[in-house]
Amino acid sequence: MTGDPRLKSRAQQQKPVAVPPPPPPPPMEPPASTMGMDGASDAPDRQSVVDDSKFKLKFCTVCASNQNRSMEAHLQLASAHLPTVSFGTGSLVRLPGPTINQPNVYHFNSTTYRAIHNELAQQNTQLYTQNGLLNMLSRNLSIKGYPERFQDWIPGKPRLDHAEDQGAQGTEAGVVDVVITCEERCFDAVLDDLHNKGGKLNRPVHVFNVDIRDNHEEALVGGKAILDLALSLNEAAGKERELHGDGGWQSGGGAAREGFDEKVPEILAAWQERWPNLPALWSLSWF
Structure with a gap:
């Protein structure tokens, strides 16, 4: 006796359907590099600590009260073994x-x-x-x-009583090559003060402004950005001195100094691409 064809059809409908196994997972990709808030890597390719046997530019960081932004940048630069002093302009x-x-x-x-x-x-x-x-x-x-206070600083006056400060080594003579401010009004105050002091040492100084909001979180990010700029400048200056020698460097003359000064705008432009959310300014002044 043949079975009820309706039951056969129902049994076929209830028969489980084999599901093919899932495809294998795609191969693992290398992890992306960690990026900072402004698009810069937290671990830049260049060496973040400058060897003591290498040439080092001398730096000055400036904010309004020498408390938050300039001090974070001071710490970052000093930790990289760059000679550093810091001031306020208020x-x-x-x-x-x-x-x-x-x-x-x-x-x-x-x-x-x-x-x-x-x-x-x-x-x-x-x-x-x-x-x-x-x-x-x-x-x-x-x-x-x-x-x-920046306005009370006498460039060229020895800073021998600051030997215990972080970053003091290399700043004993009381002069720097680069000043980096953290706010446009501080940038203006520094340039005005340098103009009023008259450039008696006849020594060029590059003055930058990196605009950083005055809170603890952005001071930390800004300090990393300033360190990145400082390392770029220091690397370029060292290469020019290796290529041309250091003749006339202190007075702003000689092939090495001229080569470095010419490269500063392109160094700043490349840095600004890495840190697009920190507007920057630049001017050349004199001690």
Whole structure:
């Protein structure tokens, strides 16, 4: 007796269908490089610590109060073994207080970072821990003794009393090759002050501005960007000196110095492509 064809059809419909195995996963690709907030690699190809046997440009970092942005950049450059000093351009050191109308105000050149730290800790430890001021001041006092004002700096005056500052080696003569500010008003103040001082040393100095917002997070990013610029400049200067010798370098003459000065605009342009969110300015001035 043949079976009911309807049941046969139903059985065929209920028979499980074989599913082909899934295809093998695609081959693993090498991980992409870690990129910073402004499109620059956190681990640049060039050596981030300059060998002590190599030529080194001398650097100066500047912000308003010599507290946040200039000090982060100071630390980054000094950690790369680049000679570094730092300053502020404000009339007084101003730090956030309990309200926007009650800032904490201190004098340049005399009030130490440790004294400021201790005072704020006594005022309100919770507030100044929460807003990062105490942590910032702890970092600062490990770099140098006190905030300095750019307008009070006498270029060429020995800085022998700053031997314990980070980055002090190479800055004892009180001159630098490059000044990097962190805000356009500081850039203008530096250029005005250098003009007023009259260039008595007849020594050229490249002045850059890297526009960085004044908060802890962007100061860290900006410090990395300034280090990248400093390493690019230092590398180019070293190559020119190896090629042409160092004759006339200090006074802004000679083939090496001329070659380096001519390359600065293209160095800055290449740097700006790597850090498009940090607008930059540049000018040549004199000590």
